Amino acid sequence: MNKFCTAINCMDGRVQEFVSCYLKNRFSAQFVDTITEPGPNRIIAEQDDFHSIRSIQNRLRISIEKHNSVGIAIVGHEDCAGNPVEKSEQILHLQKSTQWLKKQFAGIEIIALWVELSGKISEI
Numbered sequence: 001m002n003k004f005c006t007a008i009n010c011m012d013g014r015v016q017e018f019v020s021c022y023l024k025n026r027f028s029a030q031f032v033d034t035i036t037e038p039g040p041n042r043i044i045a046e047q048d049d050f051h052s053i054r055s056i057q058n059r060l061r062i063s064i065e066k067h068n069s070v071g072i073a074i075v076g077h078e079d080c081a082g083n084p085v086e087k088s089e090q091i092l093h094l095q096k097s098t099q100w101l102k103k104q105f106a107g108i109e110i111i112a113l114w115v116e117l118s119g120k121i122s123e124i
């Protein structure tokens with residue numbers, strides 16, 4: 001059976017493959033459903049872009065309900081054009097995003113990833 005997990009990743013092409021490889025291994029999944037936005041950790045943490053939040057929720061619901069996704073990752077990365085702030089602030093965005101996601105989607109594992117352009121990935 002197909003096994004899915006879900007990434008809420010930046011649209012930045014430099015981080016797609018690193019995140020996909022990491023999550024397939026992390027969740028023992030074959031496929032990674034990917035929701036991309038510019039700096040999604042900022043969008044979810046700030047909660048002021050209603051349209052984007054709704055869109056992210058709708059896409060998460062499809063991944064969880066139709067694909068039975070086993071885990072969700074919210075991603076922040078170095079040199080992000082959509083969230084051009086210091087790493088320390090991006091980490092706060094990741095933490096806030098994780099809290100919000102856990103409230104929205106109980107019963108599914110939710111993790112936060114910090115990605116460096118070298119490909120190094122740390123769970124926050």
Ligand SMILES: [Zn+2]
Nearest residue numbers: 010012080081
């Ligand atoms: Zn980015």
